[in-house]
Amino acid sequence: MLFHVRMDVRLPHDLDPDAKAEIIAREKAYAQELQRSGKWPQIWRIVGEYANISIFDVESNDELHTLLSGLPLFQYMDIEVTPLAKHPSDIKD
Amino acid sequence: MLFHVRMDVRLPHDLDPDAKAEIIAREKAYAQELQRSGKWPQIWRIVGEYANISIFDVESNDELHTLLSGLPLFQYMDIEVTPLAKHPSDIKD
Amino acid sequence: MLFHVRMDVRLPHDLDPDAKAEIIAREKAYAQELQRSGKWPQIWRIVGEYANISIFDVESNDELHTLLSGLPLFQYMDIEVTPLAKHPSDIKD
Amino acid sequence: MLFHVRMDVRLPHDLDPDAKAEIIAREKAYAQELQRSGKWPQIWRIVGEYANISIFDVESNDELHTLLSGLPLFQYMDIEVTPLAKHPSDIKD
Amino acid sequence: MLFHVRMDVRLPHDLDPDAKAEIIAREKAYAQELQRSGKWPQIWRIVGEYANISIFDVESNDELHTLLSGLPLFQYMDIEVTPLAKHPSDIKD
Amino acid sequence: MLFHVRMDVRLPHDLDPDAKAEIIAREKAYAQELQRSGKWPQIWRIVGEYANISIFDVESNDELHTLLSGLPLFQYMDIEVTPLAKHPSDIKD
Amino acid sequence: MLFHVRMDVRLPHDLDPDAKAEIIAREKAYAQELQRSGKWPQIWRIVGEYANISIFDVESNDELHTLLSGLPLFQYMDIEVTPLAKHPSDIKD
Amino acid sequence: MLFHVRMDVRLPHDLDPDAKAEIIAREKAYAQELQRSGKWPQIWRIVGEYANISIFDVESNDELHTLLSGLPLFQYMDIEVTPLAKHPSDIKD
Amino acid sequence: MLFHVRMDVRLPHDLDPDAKAEIIAREKAYAQELQRSGKWPQIWRIVGEYANISIFDVESNDELHTLLSGLPLFQYMDIEVTPLAKHPSDIKD
């Protein structure tokens, strides 16, 4: 079941540089692990913004919230979730 | 080069039913032809809305505008285009 | 799997009164059938508005879109879907 | 008398971790006590957000404000209240 | 129990003048009857707009929706309801 | 001459508790003095928000600004003023 | 007593050309009469828009609403009124 | 003196096709004449929208309004004007 | 050439009181000097807000930006500029 997710990162300006580097590294590892598992099949950078648009493929709303709230940057992000359905013009099975 | 495109369809309520059926059929054929060509690799329905979220893969801004303005429903749609870049956490090459 | 759905009805002012009565009757029958099936467990009127807030309980995003796009008033409504998850403070199992 | 309430939590980034843990624990206890009393019959997490959608069942506007302004997190939340009425298509008595 | 209600009237430009005069007369009679009953204690015109701000005093959300949806102009209005509570600085009993 | 005023209080999270208590006490005294003078005939709490809706009765725009800018919490509030006129359906003289 | 007023004109596209010319002529005569009376001391066109920004000088809110609702184009305009007060840095008496 | 102008075209759906073709041809001729005169040095299509972003180079606000309100499509467009100044980092003289 | 300018002041809550008094005094002197020069012919306080609406009379966009960016409070203000043209109903020469 697919969901469209937009994440906007708002890091506080006074975040300690080491803490910032560490949390960003953890975020990247977490995102790549979910990509490898197939749960997070797509991620794109929005040009000019510290933001991404992603597609998640999960079993349920609860699973999606668990994945998103586990993001190391979760407390610093605005996240907007849009549920997706198959489009009648889609040629993929 | 990838672009995120959201299309919201606003058909006038007094559109002739035959004209409506005909234009929707042409829209579907057009969308499927572009999918087969690889220019429109993804299309999803937004749950509960007469709208889609799509990914386009084109050579240039001009090509994208040509494709979108050629949509049979173009005059009845609000379209919002967001340019995408590779995300540093993306594991795909 | 629960979804929060807000529906705002925008009937055209020049809709034929008989057609209007007929479509509203079909909408009511459709809504009550889905309530009886357990798919649409809650529906409330928003005070002062021709709008409702509802809870749907479905198996998937696709099922939800099928149910919503089948509403007789679908073409006259603005619908906004919000996926829900279990709240950690919820005392129900 | 039912009210739809949406609460968005905005904790300051520099809140002391112990103070944060303590206030969240008090919030949970408070929410569960109101659920047990029947005043707060429904609470759901909005997927991807530090926010909830709830249904309150109270005797009056004053009672609802007393309950909401007593939330331990009240000063850190944006709260939006929508009064609900019985929907004419509702099949429950 | 008090509610703050804002009503914005949007009459279609092509409404028949007699039908318009008749519905406005019925609206006025309805509004004055509710004022005399004590249910609609305050009504003010917003300067420069075809809109009013009103205070309603009712027993319940359901009663308020019944009163508002019975307005002859209901189908031509955008209505926004805000529940009110006693303010701690209010000097009236 | 009547004005509708909405005030939203935004206290900084790091305000000293004693300073906060003192300024809130001064705000209350100021509001009650203006109510007794007849300049501020109505004040209501918006349910679920640290905000009020008020009616002011003043001689001029300048007098209203003097009263509002003298509020002890003025620097911490967003204030929105709407001028009111007599409504043609109002039954009061 | 001064008020800032912004008026945006939204003429229906299907308005009869003669009726349109006649109402615009009446609007102009009305606006010029109020300017001569001193009630409407300033009127400017917003560049690129069918809109104006004006200053009104009236005795009361009721007088302002009477003047604005008497505009021949009133039913075709969105009007926004902002009350003005003397600025402490203003060097005029 | 430079101005940034965004124009969004909103043609009524029921515009007569011949009238539509004629007005669009006049719009194009008008735009090209102003480009040749140097008053309208830049015009770009916004990808996916029936809209343009333009730069105008005029002597005064009045001249700009005269040019814009003379557009054949003026009554069918939303226009937003932003005055531009020289940027301190601009390397052009 | 006239411009409509709205300025909203957002002073940080933790600004040093002496620095605050000093910058406000400089702002007032600057505003009065520009009024005396004829560049800033009108300034009004918006009732209930720490904001003003002003009219500037300048030779060019560049001059206006120079004047506005020279405001002592510039870094603490949101400024919105609207270019004005002569209105066809204006009776002044």
Next chain:
Amino acid sequence: MLFHVRMDVRLPHDLDPDAKAEIIAREKAYAQELQRSGKWPQIWRIVGEYANISIFDVESNDELHTLLSGLPLFQYMDIEVTPLAKHPSDIKD
């Protein structure tokens, strides 16, 4: 390939003055280098705002994001990118 870019600078009020001067100098050097390279052919100041409107001329979305995210002020800016296409009325080749 052209893109319209709007950048709004939001410097924290408590930024160290030396750090501020240094970062602004680096921003200027970076912007001028990109102008000389032909990648950033246009930059204008928005009158009254700490913001610019720019045109970028790049090979791809990825190149644009690399250039924008390399701006020394990137973390302090809100950036909005709009892809541009050739306008059919444009007289330039």
